[in-house]
Amino acid sequence: MPKLITILNGPNLNLLGKRQPEVYGHETLDDVKRACTALAAELGYDIDFQQSNYEGGLVEMIHAARETSAAIVINPAAYTHTSVAILDALNAFDGPVGEVHISNVHKREAFRHHSYVSQRADFVIAGAGTEGYLLALRRVASLVGGM
Numbered sequence: 001m002p003k004l005i006t007i008l009n010g011p012n013l014n015l016l017g018k019r020q021p022e023v024y025g026h027e028t029l030d031d032v033k034r035a036c037t038a039l040a041a042e043l044g045y046d047i048d049f050q051q052s053n054y055e056g057g058l059v060e061m062i063h064a065a066r067e068t069s070a071a072i073v074i075n076p077a078a079y080t081h082t083s084v085a086i087l088d089a090l091n092a093f094d095g096p097v098g099e100v101h102i103s104n105v106h107k108r109e110a111f112r113h114h115s116y117v118s119q120r121a122d123f124v125i126a127g128a129g130t131e132g133y134l135l136a137l138r139r140v141a142s143l144v145g146g147m
């Protein structure tokens, strides 16, 4: 039976492809989900792909992943820069964690340069567009494979 990888998306990412294409591109979150599902199948994994606009919702999804998933890929969106709660939840997860940002946060405003989640993430991909999700998926799969 294929192992599961949880892919989590934070606030406002439901608007992906619908606003600010100059920053986040033209692909929608459904497009990203489709591409991740196809790559995961090639790699021998199933994915649980979710989005929430609520900090507590994301915390609960991370708790659920403790029981179901071999790895987490997370784009915490604005909570990247504010959420100790998401960091604490990720610290209670045992498998690999990849942090993804569609935009290059380091080329943007100073408040986007700090990430609480990076204190837990095994790697960070920023500025690769939505392809960053696929790169992260390959990397967590190889980390799970090597564990």
Ligand code: CA2
Pocket: 011, 012, 013, 015, 016, 017, 018, 019, 020, 024, 075, 076, 077, 078, 079, 080, 100, 101, 102, 103, 104, 105, 112
């Ligand atoms: O670059 C990223 O992926 C971010 O995590 C996106 C967050 C931002 O707060 C982070 O600093 C960097 C924002 C997500 C909002 O996504 C939208 C997409 C389309 C239209 C409006 C918002």
